[in-house]
Amino acid sequence: MRNNIPIDKKLTDSILTEMPFSDIGDASIREIVKLANAVEEKSGVKFLRMEMGVPGLDVSEIALEAEIKAFKSGVASKYAPIEGIKPLKHEISRFVKNFLDIEISPDYCFATVGSAQGSTALFMVANRTDRNKRGVLFIDPGFPVQKLQIKVLGYEYDTFDVFNFRGEKLREKLEKLIIEKKISSVLYSNPNNPTWISFTDEELQIIGELATKHNVIVIEDLAYFGMDFRKDYSEPGKPPYQPTVAKYTDNWTMLISSSKAFSYAGQRVGMLVVSEKVYKSRYPDLKRFYSTDQFGHSLIYNALYILSAGVSHTPQYGLTALLKAVNDGVYNYRDDVLEYGERAEAMKKIFLDNGFKLVYDNDLGEPLADGFYFTVYYPGMSGSELLHNLLYYGISAIALQTTGSEHSEGLRACVSQINETMFSELERRLQLFHKNFS
Numbered sequence: 001m002r003n004n005i006p007i008d009k010k011l012t013d014s015i016l017t018e019m020p021f022s023d024i025g026d027a028s029i030r031e032i033v034k035l036a037n038a039v040e041e042k043s044g045v046k047f048l049r050m051e052m053g054v055p056g057l058d059v060s061e062i063a064l065e066a067e068i069k070a071f072k073s074g075v076a077s078k079y080a081p082i083e084g085i086k087p088l089k090h091e092i093s094r095f096v097k098n099f100l101d102i103e104i105s106p107d108y109c110f111a112t113v114g115s116a117q118g119s120t121a122l123f124m125v126a127n128r129t130d131r132n133k134r135g136v137l138f139i140d141p142g143f144p145v146q147k148l149q150i151k152v153l154g155y156e157y158d159t160f161d162v163f164n165f166r167g168e169k170l171r172e173k174l175e176k177l178i179i180e181k182k183i184s185s186v187l188y189s190n191p192n193n194p195t196w197i198s199f200t201d202e203e204l205q206i207i208g209e210l211a212t213k214h215n216v217i218v219i220e221d222l223a224y225f226g227m228d229f230r231k232d233y234s235e236p237g238k239p240p241y242q243p244t245v246a247k248y249t250d251n252w253t254m255l256i257s258s259s260k261a262f263s264y265a266g267q268r269v270g271m272l273v274v275s276e277k278v279y280k281s282r283y284p285d286l287k288r289f290y291s292t293d294q295f296g297h298s299l300i301y302n303a304l305y306i307l308s309a310g311v312s313h314t315p316q317y318g319l320t321a322l323l324k325a326v327n328d329g330v331y332n333y334r335d336d337v338l339e340y341g342e343r344a345e346a347m348k349k350i351f352l353d354n355g356f357k358l359v360y361d362n363d364l365g366e367p368l369a370d371g372f373y374f375t376v377y378y379p380g381m382s383g384s385e386l387l388h389n390l391l392y393y394g395i396s397a398i399a400l401q402t403t404g405s406e407h408s409e410g411l412r413a414c415v416s417q418i419n420e421t422m423f424s425e426l427e428r429r430l431q432l433f434h435k436n437f438s
């Protein structure tokens with residue numbers, strides 16, 4: 001007999017049947033948000049939300065003031081340039097030099113409506129460079145929305161779970177897939193959403209060498225820039241630098257999100273940086289869809305143009321001010337986001353103390369960093385069952401099966417919406433869960 005379940009099962013299940021998915025394990029992040037909102041509203045029980053990576057910290061005053069100043073100066077009545085405003089392009093270029101140790105002209109630095117738009121635009125061009133190539137290879141697990149982008153665009157993709165192919169083992173696996181599946185681009189996030197493993201320089205070198213050898217474009221997704229807190233990458237112009245594939249190939253593109261490192265998710269402004277070589281590359285097959293055969297021109301003046309015709313002015317000014325402060329060493333973004341690592345450490349302990357186990361439990365034999373996400377399972381339950389059962393305890397997450405993980409038993413837990421004041425409630429609910437299921 002299961003006792004003291006916080007939320008009525010019948011109520012939860014009736015809401016669940018109204019949802020558009022047949023398996024809760026297939027639900028997208030936003031669908032889980034909708035589901036948890038509905039259960040919360042009908043039951044009156046506040047959920048502990050771990051499904052969505054919404055920053056749980058305040059935006060810096062530096063950005064706020066810059067946005068207000070820009071708004072008052074009258075920029076809102078004008079269209080912003082598609083490639084981004086000049087001062088932002090300048091600060092992005094400085095940022096890439098200061099924190100990745102890569103020289104890049106502002107000409108190849110662009111503003112996008114979040115990294116989400118940057119990846120969409122890149123897919124639209126990178127997947128069309130060669131009519132004989134199939135599409136993108138995701139080094140997974142990964143961010144489910146990017147697969148949705150591919151699906152909505154009508155493209156093909158391939159994927160593999162990298163956990164068993166770390167270090168030198170990555171080379172054979174990656175090369176085999178690049179050749180067999182006729183891959184045009186490779187995408188990974190580093191640190192990795194959801195597992196929080198981080199690729200080493202050795203692994204990035206392998207990816208870079210294979211990209212050069214097979215003329216594949218790398219999409220390096222730095223959504224969690226500098227957030228492998230085992231190292232401090234936050235001193236401008238000083239090592240250690242955030243590791244990057246750009247050290248090992250000219251075939252690189254980068255997505256640098258402002259959402260997490262700068263808690264700027266709501267303003268939907270991200271950075272897209274493309275190597276000069278990729279920008280200037282010419283692919284006759286692009287002409288099937290674009291006005292030119294040049295990669296960069298197609299990317300900015302065709303793909304980005306049709307997606308939103310630029311990014312709103314004021315967030316660009318806000319981000320410019322933030323980057324300038326970070327580049328000048330006046331503001332240290334890492335100090336603000338370090339809190340996520342502390343939350344992850346505490347939350348993992350609560351889960352592990354109550355019968356849960358980590359799915360991805362080490363980083364090349366080393367302990368995992370503590371950061372924005374971690375992955376858990378409860379022995380004997382599939383990911384879908386676990387997600388479903390946790391709903392009765394007012395806890396929401398997403399199933400790893402939506403991330404390209406081989407581990408269908410696992411869930412991704414995000415720490416951003418759980419602050420210290422909620423730890424005791426998390427502990428209480430998980431103790432109850434464990435008591436009822438063990």
Ligand SMILES: Cc1ncc(COP(=O)(O)O)c(C=O)c1O
Nearest residue numbers: 114115116143189193223257259
């Ligand atoms: C790995 C990864 N890439 C990209 C994004 C999208 O970021 P943005 O808010 O800049 O669109 C996210 C957001 O959670 C993410 O986790």
